[in-house]
Amino acid sequence: MSQLFDDLEDFGSFDDAVSGDVRDPYPELARLRREEPIQRIDMSAMPGQAGLPVFIVYRYEDAQQMLRDNETFSSSGVIAAFGPVLGDRVMLGMDEPVHGRLRSLISAAFSQKSLARRQDELVARVGNELIDTFADNGKADLVKQFTFDYPSRIIAGLLGLPERDYPQFQRWSISLLGWVVNPERGLAASAALCEYFAPILEARRTEPRDDLISLLAAAEIDGEKLTDEEIYSFLRLLLPAGVETVYRSLGNLLFALLTHTAQLDAVRADRSLIPQAIEEAVRWNPPLLTITRTTTCDTVLGGVEIPKGCSVLPMLGSTNRQEDRWENPDDFDLFRTAKANLGWGYGVHVCLGMHLARLEMRTAVNLLLDRLPDLRMDPDGDDPHIRGQIFRSPTSLPVLFDPVRSAV
């Protein structure tokens, strides 16, 4: 498999290696939710797991309860799994109180208010530049030509990286994300990214600019600043957390709209529907079906005994389709009554980048609808579909539209 991955050029090949072609995991998730809502998987035959069972949590209430109880259900498993590539000070894998301190140092940069000013000059600019490359053609593959580059260029822009470095940054991002499949390449990319960031961080310390790296360098609470290692960890976390999730979620949202034409027409006519379309897409097909926690003591969840030290995985993709919470949960319906879902996580680690993600998706849908008249799925396209068992998104979105010659 790792050989396959050496040729990796894009997330599509990554999906081939990681997710295979599982189109619809939901019937099986529904069965487990009904029959074995907290599934115990025996691992006694697996070396390296200390023989401890793994638990998968399928119901909304149980998943919510465990994510709320961050003392019993620790995030340390993330560092055990991803420490080598993301660093051992990565906030996603830290527990309280250290996590809270890190998060409060960083969160100001991701507030709705501080992002609003980036909407035109960064997010919409990147979107428009990408659309410029195909607006005259009357057809495009929105994954290869839009959703794939869009979030990484925006993160690079937020970080204040020079534009000439974007292609290299993109390649390192992909290698880092593919660490599970090709560890050697992932570790090399992780080291290369730190080396790349080091002089930039140094420069921003002496001469701060209006960018995220300067902000991380200066962030201070009670006289405490982020260490270099914490900054590198956070910068690398932005790739899986902030690039891959948006690439996938935007693909899922566009797929949903393009295959539900009445809802697409409604959104085209009334853009104020976009925010609820975004939330519904994240419920319907979250980019990441599961996250992970580790028990810090013996405990009981949903009547099932879970020993200390076990991995417990809330299956977000299942909780988001629970029948007694959402009517016809398998349908994409942006008009359904709004209700919180777990696609963004829950509790102290709830997605830090949700305002950015929403801004990116909202801007993308607006621009695509504004600039590509009569945007529709290409009926002769290559069977576009959402796929994957852990990460989910379409690998292609072939579309047609009326070509326009006027760039914005």
Ligand code: HEM
């Ligand atoms: C639709 C897009 C996105 C979805 C569905 C999503 C989902 C999630 C989920 C489920 C978690 C919780 C993980 C856990 O508890 O173990 C999370 C955490 C996080 N996300 Fe997002 N995310 C998205 C976009 C973004 C973006 C654009 C950024 C970046 C800037 C970002 C940054 C983060 C960070 C830093 C965390 C860790 C927060 C913490 O540990 O306190 N995410 N996200």
